[in-house]
Amino acid sequence: MLSRANLLKILSALVLCGAWELAGRVPVSYAFPTFLDSMQAFFEMIGNGMMLAAYKETLRPLVIGIMISAVLGIGLGLWVGLNNFFDWLFSPIFIVMQAAPLAALIPLLVLAYGIGLTSKVLVVCIMAMPVIVLNTSGAVRNTPESFKEMGKSFLASRTSVLLRIVIPAASPVIFAGLRLGISAGFIGAILAELKITPTGVGDIITYSRSIADYPSMYAAIFSIILLAVLFLNLLEKIETILFKGNQRGYVSD
Amino acid sequence: MAMSQIKEAPNHIEVVGSDSAVSVRNITKNYGEVEALRDMSLEFPRGQLTSLLGPSGCGKTTLLKIIAGLLLPTSGYVEVNGKTVQGPGPDRAFVFQDFALLPWATVLNNVAFGLEMRGVAKSEREAIAEKYIGDVGLSGFEHSYPHELSGGMRQRVGLARALSVDADDLLMDEPFSAVDEQTRRKFQEDLLNLVQNENKTFIFVTHSIEEAVYVSDQIAILLPRPSRVSEIIRPSSFRNKGVDNIRRDPEYLDIVDDIWSSLRTYVE
Numbered sequence: 001m002l003s004r005a006n007l008l009k010i011l012s013a014l015v016l017c018g019a020w021e022l023a024g025r026v027p028v029s030y031a032f033p034t035f036l037d038s039m040q041a042f043f044e045m046i047g048n049g050m051m052l053a054a055y056k057e058t059l060r061p062l063v064i065g066i067m068i069s070a071v072l073g074i075g076l077g078l079w080v081g082l083n084n085f086f087d088w089l090f091s092p093i094f095i096v097m098q099a100a101p102l103a104a105l106i107p108l109l110v111l112a113y114g115i116g117l118t119s120k121v122l123v124v125c126i127m128a129m130p131v132i133v134l135n136t137s138g139a140v141r142n143t144p145e146s147f148k149e150m151g152k153s154f155l156a157s158r159t160s161v162l163l164r165i166v167i168p169a170a171s172p173v174i175f176a177g178l179r180l181g182i183s184a185g186f187i188g189a190i191l192a193e194l195k196i197t198p199t200g201v202g203d204i205i206t207y208s209r210s211i212a213d214y215p216s217m218y219a220a221i222f223s224i225i226l227l228a229v230l231f232l233n234l235l236e237k238i239e240t241i242l243f244k245g246n247q248r249g250y251v252s253d
Numbered sequence: 254m255a256m257s258q259i260k261e262a263p264n265h266i267e268v269v270g271s272d273s274a275v276s277v278r279n280i281t282k283n284y285g286e287v288e289a290l291r292d293m294s295l296e297f298p299r300g301q302l303t304s305l306l307g308p309s310g311c312g313k314t315t316l317l318k319i320i321a322g323l324l325l326p327t328s329g330y331v332e333v334n335g336k337t338v339q340g341p342g343p344d345r346a347f348v349f350q351d352f353a354l355l356p357w358a359t360v361l362n363n364v365a366f367g368l369e370m371r372g373v374a375k376s377e378r379e380a381i382a383e384k385y386i387g388d389v390g391l392s393g394f395e396h397s398y399p400h401e402l403s404g405g406m407r408q409r410v411g412l413a414r415a416l417s418v419d420a421d422d423l424l425m426d427e428p429f430s431a432v433d434e435q436t437r438r439k440f441q442e443d444l445l446n447l448v449q450n451e452n453k454t455f456i457f458v459t460h461s462i463e464e465a466v467y468v469s470d471q472i473a474i475l476l477p478r479p480s481r482v483s484e485i486i487r488p489s490s491f492r493n494k495g496v497d498n499i500r501r502d503p504e505y506l507d508i509v510d511d512i513w514s515s516l517r518t519y520v521e
Binding site: 144146147149150151152153154155156157160164165168169171243 | 318321322323340341342343345346347349350351353355357366367370371414418
C-alpha cells in the first residue's frame with residue numbers, strides 16, 4: 001500500500017505530465033513537443049543505446065564533481081565554521097563563487113584548463129560547492145551552546161564533541177546544502193556540455209535542436225531531471241538512515 | 254529565633270562544621286569591562302545541598318559554570334576535593350536548565366552519553382543507564398526520543414544522565430525552572446530524598462526563594478553589581494519534620510520572608 005505522501009508525489013507528477021501533454025498539443029510553440037512524443041523519443045534512445053552512451057560521458061564529470069564538492073565542501077565547511085580565521089579567509093571566496101555568472105566565466109576556465117574533463121569537473125564544482133560550504137559552516141557555527149557545554153561537562157573530547165554533537169546537530173542543514181548543491185551540480189554538468197564541448201546529454205540536446213528533433217531534445221532534458229530527482233530521493237533516504245532523530249524535531253521547541 | 258543564620262563578610266572564608274566538597278576561593282570573573290563576580294569565596298559542605306539564590310544578573314549561573322570547569326575565572330580558583338579545578342572532571346556532573354538532551358538520540362543513549370564519553374563498554378553503560386532511567390521513573394521510555402516526552406520527563410532524563418556517571422558533586426542550573434508547577438513540587442520532594450539517600454554534594458542554582466528554602470541545607474544569597482555573597486543561611490529545624498510539613502513550618506516561613514525583604518530592593 002502506498003503512503004499518502006508517495007501518492008501525492010505520483011499525483012503531482014501526473015498533473016505535471018498532463019500539463020506538458022496539453023501544452024504540446026495546443027501547441028505553445030512549434031518547438032515544444034507533447035509529453036507522449038518526448039517519451040517515445042526517450043524510450044527509443046534508451047532502446048538504441050544512445051542514452052546509455054550519453055550518460056557514460058555525462059556522468060563522469062558529474063559524479064567526480066559532486067564527490068569532490070560533497071567531501072571537500074563539507075570538510076571545508078566544518079573547518080570554516082569552527083575557526084574564525086578560516087571563516088575570514090574562505091567565506092568571501094565561496095560567496096563570490098555562488099554569485100558569479102558562471103556561463104560568462106566558462107571561456108576563462110577553458111583557457112586555463114582546456115576542453116577536457118578538468119574544465120567540466122570544475123564547472124560542476126563551482127556550481128555545487130559554495131552552497132555546501134556555506135550551509136555546513138553556518139550550521140556548525142549555530143550549534144546550540146548548551147549542547148557543546150553538555151558535551152564538555154560530561155568529558156567529551158574535542159573530537160567527540162565534533163563527531164557526536166556538532167555534526168549531528170548540523171546535519172539537517174548540511175543535508176539541505178547537499179541537496180541544493182547537487183541539484184546545482186546537475187545544472188553545471190549540462191552547462192559544461194553545452195558551453196565547452198558538446199558531449200553526452202549536452203550533445204543530444206545540441207544536436208537534436210540543430211536538426212529540429214525537439215522530442216529527442218526534450219527527452220534528454222527530461223532524463224537529466226529524472227536522474228536528479230531520483231538521486232535527491234536517495235540522498236533523503238541516506239539522511240533518514242544516518243540521523244534518525246532529525247525527522248523528529250528539536251527538544252527545545 | 255530557632256534558625257541559625259551565619260552572616261559573613263564577603264571576603265571571609267567560613268568553614269562550617271563538616272569538611273567542604275567544593276571550595277570557591279576569591280573568584281573574580283570579568284566579561285570585558287563588565288565585572289560579573291568579584292572576589293567571591295564560598296564553601297560547599299560535603300553531602301549537603303547548597304543553593305545559590307539571587308536576583309537575575311547576580312552571576313549565580315556564572316559561578317556554577319566556573320565550578321563545573323566550563324568557564325575560567327579571571328582570578329581566584331575552585332577546589333573540588335582539595336584539587337584545583339582546571340576544567341570539567343569526573344567528580345562533577347551537570348544538570349542543565351534547558352535539559353540539553355540530544356534530539357537525535359534515544360532516552361537510553363542520552364542517559365548513557367556521559368558513560369560513553371568515559372569509555373564504558375556498550376552493554377555495561379546501557380545496563381547502568383537503564384537502572385537510572387528506572388530510578389527517575391521513566392522505565393518503558395528507553396527508546397523514546399526527547400521530543401516525545403513532556404518537559405518534566407525530559408528533565409528526568411537530564412537528571413538520570415547526571416546520576417549515571419556517579420559523580421561526587423551534582424551541579425544543577427535552575428533545573429526545575431522550565432517545568433510546570435506541579436511537576437516542580439514533585440521534583441523538589443524527590444530532590445530531598447535524593448540528597449538523603451545518595452551520598453553526594455548538590456549545588457543548586459535557583460531564582461525561587463521558596464524552592465531554595467524548601468530543598469536546601471545551606472542557602473547562599475548572592476547580590477548583583479558586582480556579584481557577591483551577602484548572606485549564608487542554614488535552616489536548622491524543619492529538615493527532619495517530613496516533606497509534607499516543611500511548607501507550614503514557622504521557621505520555613507520566616508526564612509522565606511527574611512530573604513525576600515533583603516532581596517526586594519535589588520529587584521527592579
